[in-house]
Amino acid sequence: MAQRWGVMGEENLDTRLLAELTEQSQDLNSDALRITREALTEYGQQEPERRWWQRGGAVATLVGGAALLGTVRASAASSDDIMALQTAASLENLAVSVYTTAAGLPFIKNGNKTVAAFITKTTSQHTAHGQAFNSAATQAGGKAQTAADPKYLAVVKAALPTIKSPADVVKLAITLEDVAAQTYTSYVGKVSDPQLRKLFASVAPVEAQHRSTLLAVQALLAGGHPELIAIPTDAAKLPAAAGSVGFPDAFYPTKNASPTSEGAVK
DSSP: OOEEOSSOTTOEEOHHHHHHHHHHHHHHHHHHHHHHHHHHHHHHOOHHHHHHHTSSOHHHHHTTHHHHGGGSOOOOOOHHHHHHHHHHHHHHHHHHHHHHHHHTSHHHHTSOHHHHHHHHHHHHHHHHHHHHHHHHHHHTTOOOOOSOOHHHHHHHHHHGGGOOSHHHHHHHHHHHHHHHHHHHHHHHTTOSSHHHHHHHHHHHHHHHHHHHHHHHHHHHHHTTOGGGOSSSOOGGGSOGGGGTTTOOOSSOOOTTOOOTTTTOOO
């Protein structure tokens, strides 16, 4: 039985799909954070830092990382590497802000509990990503970026007054997830340190998975088939594009990737 997503009565979602998507997202993010921890460990090179990364849970160990990593030797990262890390952190800061705002909207907060849980989990993942990028930036001798990406902050400010339904939230989130995925994919080939390449390569697929999930939900809502967002579903009634709408690109594009200087600390 499909349940209401929010006060917009025409938009329904089966909670089982989002529950499974949330679980899959968490699994992918857990793998990414494991790789991230390994990359940061190798990036630091010193045994005290190695022991710190091996303690506690994935998200918990990222909290306060910048301060703890201050004892690690200075890295050979270039200024472009540091700017790339700061810009990545700025994109994560903005994503956290947007998802946090979305969670407080009436048609999300008072709507489907599974959707709210999906947003909460995604917010926690973006928080962990931002902390990882800032930890690497401070370890390399740069400053942590606590501000939001200026270019996409302007996009968000322009979009917020127009958000009236869950579909509007999905549309904005797709924009942010896509630019993050494109940016980190691009940075894999731009940063000079191998461990930083590993760091960006571990986070990019998580953002791409977020986008893929959102594209699928958006397509079925726009097509007037919310009842098909279910596991199991009626495969015979799915649109022809159902198998590809979440994966529009054979190779993830980078043409809209943010330049390394875009969100750097000034």
